[in-house]
Amino acid sequence: MRQPWKPSPAIKASAVLHLGALSGVAAGLGWPWAVGGILANHAVLTIAGLWPRSTLLGSNMRKLSAPACDAQHIAITIDDGPDPQITPQVLDILDAAGAQATFFCIGKAVEAHPQLAREIIRRGHHIENHSYAHRHYFSVMGLDQLRKEISRAQSVISQTTGHTPVYFRAPAGLRSPLLDPVLQSLNLQLVSWTRRGFDTVATDSGKVLQRLEKGLATGDILLLHDGNAGMTASGRALVLEVLPKLLDTLRARGFRAVSLRIAADPLNSLKGVAE
Known part of the structure; x- marks a missing residue:
């Protein structure tokens, strides 16, 4: 409604x-x-x-809820996919660590790789809305353009995976005052992050990991990318270098990596994710 x-x-x-x-x-x-x-x-x-983390323009989820913090939850969010070369490897890394993540997917990429999108869901993760085409001028779109861009992604993701997104992340985190009424009309909650690694532009995985781990605390929302991913000097996607070490750190500090939906209901389980 x-x-x-x-x-x-x-x-x-x-x-x-x-x-x-x-x-x-x-x-x-x-x-x-x-x-x-x-x-x-x-x-x-x-x-x-x-300012991606600003709340002046409307509701903006920047940290997990108090119950999720009490449960030692941290949300790993992965943007701009799915990517047929990188996303399957990300899924394997998450599987190996017994971790769940939230994938903010581009509608156009879901359209191009429907089986991969369904595989993300099958593996126990969630896909949320990251616009249809991730346009560089997203933050200056008019009201009708925004509605069409977000609604189209919502439709593509829902029809492809059978799951309707409940969260939205703006491309690059940039937005205008026109975004909030569109999201409210579509029952979508804007999500930013607590910390990011800048892994689309960096080449040093150590620095990316350091940015994500510095001051790491329960309830954090972390941002990485499987699409538009930055590469190391050897040509490997940064997320593939950073994610295993990040998950090791979370485990060592007693944190649990969960999706945003699971964090919203810490007493919930993954039963029903694939229903």
Whole structure:
């Protein structure tokens, strides 16, 4: 059931500011002040959109819930796939460690590799929405464009895997104030991360691992990539170098790697993941 959009306090304040500025101009109080206020407001909203972990533009899941923290859960999220060369190896690494992950998949890639998408689900993981085409101009799309882009991915993933996404991650984490009403209308929760390894641009797996492990704490949401993956100097995808060591660290520190859906209900089990 679709829920009515509930704007964030910052969006409400922005609307009030715009109305106040227009009223001020109409009352002859001086348009330079009104324009200055509106420009400053737009600058704040723009900065918020460029800050992936910001909550100014709407609900944004940046850390797991308190019950998940109590259960020593950490969520590993893997973006931009599925990739036919890398994703099967990622699945094998996760299997070997008895870990679950959340794959934020691009709808177009799911369309191109439906069997691989279904294999992700079969292995006990979850696939969530990462837009249909991961367009570089996603954050400046209009309302209708955003709705079509996200809805198309939602449809492709649901029809291919039999599971409807409940989480969404914006391409590169960038967004505009228009994203929140679209996500609310589709019953999707925006998810960012606690820490990332920058494994799409790095070449040193040690530095990527260090970024992910530094300050690692229960409830963290970690970001890696199986699509658009950065490569080591030897030509191996960074995620394949980093993930086994990261999982060893989690195990040594008493953490359990679970999917976002499992973390949302720590008493749940993987029974029903493949149902």
